[in-house]
Amino acid sequence: MAASQATNTDERIRQVSFLNRLLSRPEFGALAGALIVFILFTIFSWKPDINFPGFLRPRAVMTWLKFSAEIGIIGIGATLLMIAGEFDLSVGSIIAVAGVIALTPIVYFGMAPWLAILLTLGFCLLMGWVNGTIVNWTRLPSFIVTLAFLYIYRGLTLVSIRWLTDGSTRVDVQRLVGQHDISSVNEARAFIQSDWLSRMFAGEIWGTPRLFAWLGELGIMPTSTRNILVDGVRTPVVLPVADGIPVAVAWWIILLILAIILMQRTRFGNWVYGTGGHEESARNMGVPTKRVKVILFMGTALCAGIFACLQAFEFGSVDSLRGNLKEFEAIIVAVIGGTLLTGGYGAVAGAFWGALIYGMLSRGIEIVSWMQSDWFRILLGVGLLLAVMFNTYIRKRATEAK
């Protein structure tokens, strides 16, 4: 048939080279950016007199990895939501509320830490459900609805923290000293980190301290002598310079893998892309777009809850200002990762590289001695602008007809 002959010859897809294919992945810009930042900081922080370059010291690596992980966790939630065409500006405030719910019951009402964590995550899901349901119900842009909740949840934090603590704006495990045979703040912190669930939100990934100690003994990992309390006496002990891989990294990687599988391999992932690309079309094709959105708002809030628990159980204190500006940092991570602000396009893997850029910038700038850390936000802003420009260019290349 003539038509099919014609299509065979001139409708063929162009041959795409490997480089072109790589270039047209949404996360390519972020990957390249992360590599550049990594290389630059490695060079800038290099000191020939020490056998390890500053930025690559195990301790430094653990610090920027932890920063990347924490911002990466909320970045994953923001990315999925943004692919579906929505924003959540209340993430930072949800973090604040979640922090209060995580610590107050333990410190003031003697609740078991694991129960407090479950309560916190449950309440986060509820807050996400409220966000999503109101967006669906009012049909207002989520930008406006969640902007309102940015204030509502932040205010709620302050109100509830004052009410629960009789006038303070801070909840601190210090108050536990004297109860449960706890004699110091360190012991109080250890107490709240001790049960099966709270252990997953503080310290290092199981096994990695032992691994690092072993590496130290082998001489692969540098060691240092530190004074440790042994039976109440300060004793010098030779320890590896890094304690282990922070738990936040494990949460980050696990959530990342789950999100990638969800988006690449499941029906729900297809619906998320469809909802963000053209909501009406997706609905015409039978996609329950409203349900998709509510679930994603809940997911974003859950990520915020995990972030809040990680910080609350590590520091042993929360205050009403926790999570400030985190909503924008989560969006920055998603956008640097190549996710389209208007939805329908993006990749979770991009958010991984985006978070890594964020973590490396924020910590690296403190490691490089001649850089002032005051410049961090300027760099981040410039980085964001460059990333968006680059991603727009790449997307044009990827989708322009022939």
Place this chain on the structure above:
Amino acid sequence: MAALVELKDIVKTFGTVIALNGVSTSVNEGEVLCLLGDNGAGKSTLIKVLSGVHQPTSGQIYMDGQPVSFKNPREAQKGGIATVHQHLSIQPLMSVTRNFFMGREPGGAGGALGFINMRFANKTAKEEMAKMGIDIRDPNQVVGTMSGGERQVLAIARAIYFGAKVLILDEPTAALGVKQAGVVLKYIAQVRAKGLAVILITHNVHHAYPIADKFTILKRGQSYGTFMKSDVSREEVLGMMAGKEELDALEAELKEFEHTDAAPKSEFEAGVAAEQAASNNS
């Protein structure tokens, strides 16, 4: 034998507005029915009634002689009525496969957990497009790289694959160039050859006439009549669609413009005309 789809005395009112006032038509298997009408004639409303978006105020839809009613587009789809909207319900930034199966993703071994059987999906999308004569080398190709005609075909192939008996095409050629429009018309002929009933909505008689077997002409919410192609010429269809008198009036009006704009006969005359125009303006 009863027609595959029959619409009988369909009335649809929105408040005080009468969008459709007793429209009847029918379409059979392997037949292309063309719904013609100017803007506001009620084409879209009629299609929305048939595809379950609206419910008729009165009147009845029959399929194979059985009365049916669709509460929503989903039910109409289950009944075998697929609509390819003007915007095609296609996501340009997503792959061919993902578009093909949007909302109806095939599960495999992990289907209960919500996993998509990507291997099957890719294979099917490629095969179904090949059946329509479009060879897709990579079903993971982004739809944005395809031409307007190819996107139409994707939407049509998808509707056929998911069991459409009646295919409603809403202005499929409106946004396309002459060549692409011709390609789409060929695909419509292919669909008809497969034994589907096609309802084509357009206000372009030149696209409709070559492909249609039957015309229903709508005017201000009323049916002007249904005609077999053998009974009417292209000009007659055009005349009925726009209104013979109106067209004649328009033609006369255009003639007048021709007089005033008529080209001057020589350079000299042109110069005089230009001078006159200049003095008139000042």
